[in-house]
Amino acid sequence: MSIVIEVDGRTLGADEGMTILQALRRAGMDAPTLCYHPNLTPVNVCRACVVEVEGSRALVPSCSRRVEPGMRVRTDTERVRRARKVVLEMLASSVDTSTAPELAAHLAAYHGDPARFGSDVARVLEPLRDDNDLYVRDYAKCILCYKCVEACGEDAQHTFALTVAGRGFAARIDTGADAPLLESRCVFCGNCVAVCPTGALMPLIEHRMRQAGEWDESRQHVAETICPYCGVGCALELHVQGNRIVKVTSPADHDITRGNLCVKGRFGFTYVNPDPGGR
Amino acid sequence: MPEVRRLLARAGVADPESLEAYRSLGGYAALARVAERGPAWVLSELEASGLLGRGGAAFPAGRKWRAVAEAAGRRRVVCNADESEPGTFKDRVLMEQDPFAVVEAMTIAGLTVAAEDGLVYVRGEYRLAAARLRRAIDQAERAGLLGADVAGTGRAFWIRVVRGAGAYICGEETALFNSVEGRRGEPRNKPPFPTQAGLFGDPTLVNNVETLCNVPIVVLEGASGFRRYGTDRSTGTKLFCVSGHVERPGLYEVPFGTTLGELLALAGGVWRGRRLQAVLCGGAAGTFLGPDRLDLPLTFEGLQPVGGTVGSGAVIVLDETASLWDIVLRVARFFQEESCGQCVPCRVGTQRQLEIVTRLASGRARPEDPQLLADIGAAMTDASICGLGQTAAGAVLSALALRPGAPSSSNGGASAAHGRPGEVV
Ligand SMILES: Cc1cc2nc3c(=O)[nH]c(=O)nc-3n(C[C@H](O)[C@H](O)[C@H](O)COP(=O)(O)O)c2cc1C
Ligand code: SF4
Ligand code: SF4
Ligand code: SF4
Ligand code: FES
Numbered sequence: 001m002s003i004v005i006e007v008d009g010r011t012l013g014a015d016e017g018m019t020i021l022q023a024l025r026r027a028g029m030d031a032p033t034l035c036y037h038p039n040l041t042p043v044n045v046c047r048a049c050v051v052e053v054e055g056s057r058a059l060v061p062s063c064s065r066r067v068e069p070g071m072r073v074r075t076d077t078e079r080v081r082r083a084r085k086v087v088l089e090m091l092a093s094s095v096d097t098s099t100a101p102e103l104a105a106h107l108a109a110y111h112g113d114p115a116r117f118g119s120d121v122a123r124v125l126e127p128l129r130d131d132n133d134l135y136v137r138d139y140a141k142c143i144l145c146y147k148c149v150e151a152c153g154e155d156a157q158h159t160f161a162l163t164v165a166g167r168g169f170a171a172r173i174d175t176g177a178d179a180p181l182l183e184s185r186c187v188f189c190g191n192c193v194a195v196c197p198t199g200a201l202m203p204l205i206e207h208r209m210r211q212a213g214e215w216d217e218s219r220q221h222v223a224e225t226i227c228p229y230c231g232v233g234c235a236l237e238l239h240v241q242g243n244r245i246v247k248v249t250s251p252a253d254h255d256i257t258r259g260n261l262c263v264k265g266r267f268g269f270t271y272v273n274p275d276p277g278g279r
Numbered sequence: 280m281p282e283v284r285r286l287l288a289r290a291g292v293a294d295p296e297s298l299e300a301y302r303s304l305g306g307y308a309a310l311a312r313v314a315e316r317g318p319a320w321v322l323s324e325l326e327a328s329g330l331l332g333r334g335g336a337a338f339p340a341g342r343k344w345r346a347v348a349e350a351a352g353r354r355r356v357v358c359n360a361d362e363s364e365p366g367t368f369k370d371r372v373l374m375e376q377d378p379f380a381v382v383e384a385m386t387i388a389g390l391t392v393a394a395e396d397g398l399v400y401v402r403g404e405y406r407l408a409a410a411r412l413r414r415a416i417d418q419a420e421r422a423g424l425l426g427a428d429v430a431g432t433g434r435a436f437w438i439r440v441v442r443g444a445g446a447y448i449c450g451e452e453t454a455l456f457n458s459v460e461g462r463r464g465e466p467r468n469k470p471p472f473p474t475q476a477g478l479f480g481d482p483t484l485v486n487n488v489e490t491l492c493n494v495p496i497v498v499l500e501g502a503s504g505f506r507r508y509g510t511d512r513s514t515g516t517k518l519f520c521v522s523g524h525v526e527r528p529g530l531y532e533v534p535f536g537t538t539l540g541e542l543l544a545l546a547g548g549v550w551r552g553r554r555l556q557a558v559l560c561g562g563a564a565g566t567f568l569g570p571d572r573l574d575l576p577l578t579f580e581g582l583q584p585v586g587g588t589v590g591s592g593a594v595i596v597l598d599e600t601a602s603l604w605d606i607v608l609r610v611a612r613f614f615q616e617e618s619c620g621q622c623v624p625c626r627v628g629t630q631r632q633l634e635i636v637t638r639l640a641s642g643r644a645r646p647e648d649p650q651l652l653a654d655i656g657a658a659m660t661d662a663s664i665c666g667l668g669q670t671a672a673g674a675v676l677s678a679l680a681l682r683p684g685a686p687s688s689s690n691g692g693a694s695a696a697h698g699r700p701g702e703v704v
Contacts, residue, residue, distance in 0.1 A: 171620030
């Protein structure tokens with residue numbers, strides 16, 4: 001059923017059940033998002049996407065609030081801009097953003113200055129967790145967007161290896177008493193890695209190549225194929241650099257995979273490379 | 280305005296462990312009337328009474344009850360007795376001194392919204408309150424006032440006591456549900472509201488202890504009787520928890536509309552003949568009011584224009600010798616420790632706010648600090664998921680308005696009255 005809402009004085013058509021964000025995007029408008037992912041249930045925790053909705057005291061997360069007939073939304077007020085800017089600045093002042101292109105882009109768009117809180121502020125300090133052969137966890141980069149928790153849990157994998165532990169500024173993604181991944185429930189599907197927006201979760205090969213200064217996306221091309229392992233027929237994107245497969249992904253909008261794969265499809269490719277044992 | 284004893288009529292008078300004592304002082308008369316008049320009558324009286332929630336959000340009780348009564352499927356009643364707001368002890372007194380009133384009020388709620396499952400979530404530290412509630416529930420069940428057939432109505436209603444584990448955030452209604460369900464104590468996304476999908480996904484009526492204890496009064500006196508006290512928009516009486524630098528700290532019941540000055544006078548005024556510096560009204564989630572606010576009527580509508588709040592009813596009084604910024608620092612630390620960490624504005628904002636307030640309280644303010652506090656405060660207030668983050672800047676920003684200069688040395692507040700805005704040391 002079609003309804004009409006008003007956004008920044010413009011009249012937009014929307015479908016019932018749609019979120020404000022979906023209505024915005026369909027009309028060619030947008031809001032910055034960090035914790036939103038089209039395949040995951042909105043958790044609305046980053047608050048980068050907030051908008052003003054007439055009748056609501058506080059700002060409203062556009063990624064999760066559903067449209068209602070006659071709803072009046074503002075995305076461009078001083079209040080909205082200020083909240084978004086400060087949220088992005090605070091986030092960037094607390095974590096390592098070196099492999100988080102979305103956050104950096106939003107911050108630039110809002111002329112954010114994370115350094116204004118001072119150089120002596122508390123930051124998320126966590127050692128690199130490099131405890132298995134397939135992917136690393138660098139929680140000093142984690143913005144707690146909950147995407148990995150959701151992908152590992154009810155929204156995709158149903159393995160429930162990940163949760164949030166601790167609270168406030170000390171809250172962290174956790175495997176349960178900080179167990180190494182091999183001792184956790186993890187089955188190494190890498191579906192958490194696929195949705196992580198910050199590089200906090202990264203395939204080991206990419207991590208090693210970045211450390212060595214060898215990772216170069218401008219020299220990579222993507223070959224599309226079908227996974228050779230089983231009969232499901234998952235779509236694969238092979239990221240190839242210098243005649244070696246360096247990463248495997250699946251398109252997030254693919255009908256069968258929704259971006260998800262299993263351990264074999266995502267990580268079982270090194271045998272194809274000219275130096276099968278090498279990373 | 281004088282002190283009144285309506286909610287506190289039995290407190291300290293009746294033996295809180297005796298159903299007979301409760302009944303001899305009017306207890307369970309309200310339930311009998313509800314059994315006779317039926318749910319529709321209760322709902323219309325409650326709506327007409329104008330009773331607003333006493334848990335902090337001031338939501339109209341009648342509207343909430345009707346929403347649950349009209350919801351489909353299994354319904355639940357939850358009494359929020361987590362009472363963790365600093366400086367707040369009113370629910371404790373009600374539960375310890377008049378536990379049957381809580382049980383009776385919940386039973387009325389159960390009959391009215393057609394719920395069979397009641398649950399009271401008691402702050403972990405409140406051992407005596409939990410024990411007395413359990414005793415009261417036992418006795419009420421044995422007397423046929425609770426259980427499979429409530430007071431001969433043929434309707435069932437049971438009450439279970441659950442104790443919290445010490446997190447402030449678990450007093451937020453949806454975090455409370457998560458806590459009871461064995462999940463992480465994080466607020467849920469609203470909508471859906473508890474009246475639509477609450478505890479275990481069922482439509483749930485959640486009310487504060489004090490809110491519920493007003494219901495038997497509404498039932499017995501009718502909406503008009505209830506409205507004899509208070510103002511048009513803030514009806515009835517209110518429990519205020521007066522603590523700090525007054526001669527007689529304690530719990531005071533007064534009609535809404537009593538001024539702050541009258542309330543302080545009831546508590547014997549500022550102690551030792553000293554001058555008033557400020558009042559933290561509403562607890563950590565409240566705001567500081569200066570001595571120029573003594574004429575302010577304590578009502579929802581009276582406090583709102585000055586950025587104040589009735590909140591939980593905590594009134595923390597500071598005399599002229601108190602260090603305002605030390606108190607502000609404790610408030611900032613409280614929020615930093617109690618934030619659940621789910622959303623960015625509150626998780627990082629309470630941390631950054633604490634860092635800046637620490638500088639201010641120790642006389643190391645930087646020129647940019649007032650602007651930073653204002654920006655962080657705006658983001659927390661506007662963009663946080665729940666009331667914790669939305670109120671976490673209130674005390675800090677109101678203290679800044681009261682003492683724009685912040686302290687210039689660690690002796691804090693009083694001397695800072697003469698500081699200049701943005702003073703750097
Ligand atoms: C951080 C936080 C803590 C809260 N703690 C309590 C509490 O201890 N007791 C309470 O009754 N309400 C508390 N509330 C308010 C509840 O979420 C809810 O609004 C209230 O229980 C509804 O009851 P009422 O309508 O009778 O006030 C808290 C809210 C927040 C955001
Ligand atoms: S690799 Fe798969 S199973 Fe392991 S934590 Fe990530 S999503 Fe969960
Ligand atoms: S590890 Fe990545 S996906 Fe998981 S919460 Fe952190 S930033 Fe989000
Ligand atoms: S405002 Fe604070 S307490 Fe509330 S959900 Fe956000 S982080 Fe948690
Ligand atoms: S994208 Fe909406 S809150 Fe994160």
